[in-house]
Amino acid sequence: MKAQRTRSQGKIIEVLKGLKGSISAQDLYIELRNRNQNMGLATVYRSLEALKLQGQVQVRTLSNGESVYSSIQSDRHHLTCVNCGTSIQIDECPVHDLEHQLEKSHKFKVYYHTLEFFGLCDRCH
Ligand SMILES: [Zn+2]
Ligand SMILES: [Zn+2]
Numbered sequence: 797m798k799a800q801r802t803r804s805q806g807k808i809i810e811v812l813k814g815l816k817g818s819i820s821a822q823d824l825y826i827e828l829r830n831r832n833q834n835m836g837l838a839t840v841y842r843s844l845e846a847l848k849l850q851g852q853v854q855v856r857t858l859s860n861g862e863s864v865y866s867s868i869q870s871d872r873h874h875l876t877c878v879n880c881g882t883s884i885q886i887d888e889c890p891v892h893d894l895e896h897q898l899e900k901s902h903k904f905k906v907y908y909h910t911l912e913f914f915g916l917c918d919r920c921h
Contacts (some may be wrong), residue, residue, distance in 0.1 A: 801850075804843045807833050809852060809867060817885075818856055818866035851907030868908050877917035884917070 801809075811827055812819070819827065825840045835843075844865055847853040853865050859881060871892070875884040895906050915921075 812867040818864035854908045873911045875913045879920040882917045
């Protein structure tokens with residue numbers, strides 16, 4: 797399936813790439829408004845869904861059930877504290893090579909992967 801990227805999708809990708817972390821659809825909607833890129837919330841959701849299916853955005857669900865989006869380029873992983881909710885970003889990707897192996901052995905095009913670690917942070921344990 798080769799979908800054409802719409803103008804709205806292009807703007808969303810642009811914003812996501814400029815961000816350090818991930819963002820919820822609601823915050824993304826506000827961010828777009830701040831940049832004078834007025835887009836309805838429904839369009840934001842629809843565009844994010846389309847981009848997800850194209851493998852251009854990554855979705856992560858937080859412990860409060862909220863979905864946050866980020867651009868695929870950021871292959872980043874987190875250490876999340878189950879007590880205070882602090883999320884520490886780790887720089888290296890421990891499964892980068894595994895991804896290539898799986899693509900070969902299963903003939904599967906991997907868009908992205910998720911990997912998270914949970915436990916107690918320095919202040920909580
Ligand atoms: Zn903590
Ligand atoms: Zn990774």
